[in-house]
Amino acid sequence: MSSFKSFTARQIIEALENANADSTLERLRFVKRLHKSDRVYQVWQEGAHAELVWSEKVMRQKLDYIHHNPVKRGYVDIGEHWRYSSARDYEGQRGLIDIQRWY
Numbered sequence: 603m604s605s606f607k608s609f610t611a612r613q614i615i616e617a618l619e620n621a622n623a624d625s626t627l628e629r630l631r632f633v634k635r636l637h638k639s640d641r642v643y644q645v646w647q648e649g650a651h652a653e654l655v656w657s658e659k660v661m662r663q664k665l666d667y668i669h670h671n672p673v674k675r676g677y678v679d680i681g682e683h684w685r686y687s688s689a690r691d692y693e694g695q696r697g698l699i700d701i702q703r704w705y
Contacts, residue, residue, distance in 0.1 A: 603650040611645035626686075661704045665692070 618627050630643035638644065655661050669681035669689035681689035690697040692705075 603652065607646045607650075611643070614645050615643055658705055665704065 615627070615630070618630075627643065630645060634641060634644035635648075653664075655664060665688075669684075669687055669692070672678050672684035672687060673681055678684045681687055682693040682695060686698065688697055688701050691701050691703060
């Protein structure tokens with residue numbers, strides 16, 4: 603999991619820098635823990651809890667949970683309004699990147 607997080611974090615940061623997404627980069631800089639001196643940004647939450655997704659029902663549950671996080675934090679009123687969420691794609695809108703839908 604750490605290799606995945608490391609690789610994708612570098613890719614995400616590079617894409618944000620290329621897009622001049624300064625406000626997003628500033629947020630990632632802000633959430634970095636003070637004791638972490640090996641990085642400038644914190645893309646992923648620390649730790650990992652792998653869980654087997656063994657059915658479409660479980661996949662829907664996990665995606666619903668992820669899509670609801672920006673709502674829970676008060677960033678948006680509905681999940682598909684969060685610019686960086688695939689919730690848009692699942693509601694028939696076009697997201698920022700192409701995704702492989704699971705249902």
